[in-house]
Amino acid sequence: MARPERKLVAVLAADVAGYSRLMEADEAGTLFHLKALRAEVIDPKVAQFNGRLVGTAGDSLLIEFPSAVDALQFAVETQERITARNTDIPEVRRMAFRMGVNAGEVIVDDTTIYGDCVNVAARLEKVSEPGGVVIGRSVYDQVKGKVPYTLVDLGEHTMKNIAGPVRAYRVQTEERDESEPSALIASGEDLPLPYKPSVAVLPFTNMSVDPEQDYFSDGIAEDLITELSRSQSMFVIARNSSFAFKGQSVNITEVGRKLGVRYVVEGSVRKAAARVRITAQLIEAATGNHVWAERYDRDIEDLFAVQDEVTERIAWALVGKVGAAEIVRTRQTHTSLSAYDAFLRGIDATSRITEKDTIAGVEFLKLAIGLEPDSARAHAWLADAYAALSAFRADEEMKASAMQSALRAIELGDASGLAEAVVAALHGWKGDFEAAASHAQRALAMGPTNPVVLVWVGYICLWSGQLTKAREMGERLRRLSPLEQRDVHELLAFTYYLLGEYEASLDSFRRWDNNHYDRGFANLAACLGQLGRAEEARSAWGRCLERKPGFTLADYKHGSPYRRQEDVEHWLDGLRKAGITD
Template identity: 90%
Template structure:
């Protein structure tokens, strides 16, 4: 018997995510697209990185490379080219590959290869998200420190027909989370259902003639989220993740899987002159069955009564009489339509989270208070707007205005917990952490599932040195808002860093939608400095200087809110390791 020929190689397995769906929708077009990608992108890249195509079957590819670094670089560059190639195509026709890479010994058999190394590569490819790359431990050991990418540990996996556990790593480039929202949703992991009844309220469709009325339909949905969240018996997904589906044709089952909820609410709003039509339906996500549906054609003056009815009917269907009574008891009454309209415009501006939009939000909220001066929730949102603006501008006067508005909201009986959280943050900024804790404890007691409350409280705990608590709140936020990439991952990036978990911190930094926050880039530079990725750290510091020219470590110290000197020194240590001098 002839002894089989063996050699050490890196093996890449790839296939097209959703290939059967693409073929079912347009067989000829899909085949044409696949062939074009092969000819224009994949085959030239194989040649560039000295690879050899050793197997194809339908949409799948098996490629060997002489080194793990070549295989990984091929995968990253090919995925980037495919993403660019897809840009001009409709979303339902875009083709995304999953890729898995393993390294080890293979058996040669004429034109192809065999062995456990090949089998593991194929299994790793199944772990990958569409457009992503996953590598095994053997590849990780060979490429670590040689490539400019983050390798995120996905833990050990049991794989079919593979003896023992296989450790997998996701390859994450700096541009990873600048992807299209649809790709972010598709790549998000499916989540288990919580133990209590769970629901996501999708943004209501604006059926009005004027597209500028989006703020109104969005506000109706957001108010429903707020009201349902008042029940301790319900698990309600936060606004920022529900609204990731805005403007998209959604599959209710997919929404349920990606957000980890049993029920989904969707609806529409048509506002014309003095009339409003609102439709709402409660759907079981796994089956698509309608639990409840209603349409309301009313005078605009009846809007608040319609909102109350929709909330109570949904709550009754999910948690019965007790949960509904809980919502009714804590409901914040609204009396003025013009004040409500201004309030919705203010909140809509706040969600865009820029200095300009925050200023606009302040003006709309002040307008709302001019028409309804005793609205506790409007005072609470105005306090949030002033506090946010104080961060954009480093303005102490804004902090004083925030305190005045927050205290007024508390005096008027704010039931959301937001005003207490703002007061806590303002005390924290002053270094008054005992007073801050008194207020954040009240905020959590009042609004334990309010994302706005959790964000502020998470930061107060971070500043105050309660790092494990800050991480715990960040993880709670991530479950309430699994598709949100701003507040959640900013908090987690900072908390993981101060806990010394630099790889996890970098993972959250990469996921964070930074929105040009100068100190955020400085903190990213510190994290990269701790990991020894000096070139990337210098680039991150350069982005900080682009936003704030002349920024120094002295400025960093002066703007630090940390209670413990050791936490401030921890950040400065990372910056110094990156070569950034005082």
């Protein structure tokens, strides 16, 4: 019997993240896209780095290289090319590969290869994020100091059918700003406890093998926040501030101090095939004592029942029967797991607040409604997404779509106040502030602690000239979401300006994480103009023009939603003081 041929190689394993979802949505289009990537990106790169394709199965690839450096360079450059191609594709149709690279001895059999080296590469690929590259220790030892990348130690991983633990490293091609959330948390002031029982729900840890499932574990936590917020007996911190702790090494006592809450909920989600494991625990922040903890191992079909039970147990622990009854009475039911999955993806996309992500969010929410047409909250969130798009694009058709979706949500019994708030904002945009006030009042009655409701109502107050009330909405938002840097400070920056408090306005402008809103940069320029900082004002105006070339003061005046002409002139006065004219 002939001895098997063995050789030392570097092995790369890759597959498409979320391939089944892509195929289910558009089988022919997905296959075409995959073939195009193979022909135009992957195969030429394989040839460039002297690789050999030794295995394909559906969306997976197995490639051998003569050196670890070649394998790593192939992986990084290929991922960069694929990412660049994805920029012009809606998020719901993007194709992202996960890649794992290992090095060692393999057995050669005709056109393919076998051995532990291959198996470890496949397991490392599962550790990778979509669009990322993870390498094993054997590759790390060979490439360290030879490639211009940061190799982030992910620790040891126990892998199925592999004898010992495998140390993995994430390949980072540029420095990530991972200190910003920590800095934001550290800079936050300690807040007093409200008079109501108060709680913050931290993002649940994704314990699934697939990092792409983050949206699912985030969605579980967000649903808990939404349901608990229905109780008038509790003070519940908004999502954006709770989620500032995502990926952080959490000190529960610090969370309690920075968010001003007595209790903290944390947990984890592991989703695998038809099973789901959810752990949740309620902790007293000051002492670290566990008030309540539970683990649920259920079929995925029981997910909604588990969510209901966790929410009810937390409400019971905090405020007893009254709080739990309020939640049970207003809870909406779900019938479709596929619809819920699409809904969570839609919320995840729209929460990133860019035009491209919001477009992707619209597609996911439309998919959710296609699967569950009578979902009031999916229609409400779709209305919110359309309204946001209309702000990005100044598109009347989008506003009409937003109104249609919001009215349908109201018809279906949306209890969150979001749909009413969107209708109010749309009337405000048209200048019908009487109708806007009526819908805003109903929105606040249903969602007095819903941050999205408070944002829309705050802007209606701002546009209609009710500046003191707009400031009140902004301050309520700031307490509900003390670490949030976008909606809160955008509203406050505009409100303080019109109140003539320019230093306070500038402080909020600096805190507001604005990278996309053209009129926001114009308003910053006006604020700087009022403060006599003309050079900085012209720089801000330049950033406005980068996003909207040819924008003029006449355009600013024409597109303004303000009811009072004096408020429009106030903004224009700041721009003129900065030396900005048509």
